[in-house]
Amino acid sequence: MPDTHDDLLDGLTANLATHLRHVRHQRSLTQGQLAKLCGIPRSTVANLEAGRSNPTLAVLAKLASALQLTLEELLSAPRVGCQLFPAGSLPVKTRGRDGAVKIHKLLPHPIPGMEIDRFELAPAGRTVGVPHRPGTQEYLCCERGTIRLHVAGEPFELRKGDVAAFPGDQAHSYHNPGSSIAVGYSVVTLSPMHGPPMAG
Secondary structure, eight states, rough: SSSSHHHHHHHHHHHHHHHHHHHHHHHOOOOOHHHHHHSSHHHHHHHHTTOOOOOOOOHHHHHHHHHTTTHHHSSOOOOOOOOOTTTSSOOEEEESSGGGGEEEEHHHHHHHHBEEEEEEEEEEEEEEEEOOOOTTEEEEEEEEEEEEEEEEEEHHHHHHHHEEEETTTTTTEEEEOOSSOEEEEEEEOOOOOOOOOOOO
């Protein structure tokens, strides 16, 4: 038989070692902290992560409970932590006359305090940027064509590879003066919101 009992055991031991290290790091736990949560010696956790131990069912149950996993998850082969988002599956907004400007969300998951978008401006397309709260910084990188950026009434012309940085709370707009589609990337680092001062 191609798969022996020893091969199966070795596979489960390797899965456990890999999962234990990965989940412990995800939860920002030391080996000692995990051992304390489980009520087992730290050396047991170290040996399990090194693949040098055959734990009892009781030890596996304690680990699974502490990490909020099922026994199957604890012993299964590691899953690839990658999600594929096909083209067109992320949100797209249109702005400007006849939808001449398309704004694609570049990332599927939000990043606190940051916005990242991909702009497509049709020939002669233009749009007005939304001013952000004071302290916000905005960056525009031109990837293709020409983008004419106006900040507080002053024009800046960006070509491929050019980057502009400006305060995001100032009035600004984007315009494609060319005869082909212009593409740019916008990164906004938002100023943190401050609540009212606490009463003394």
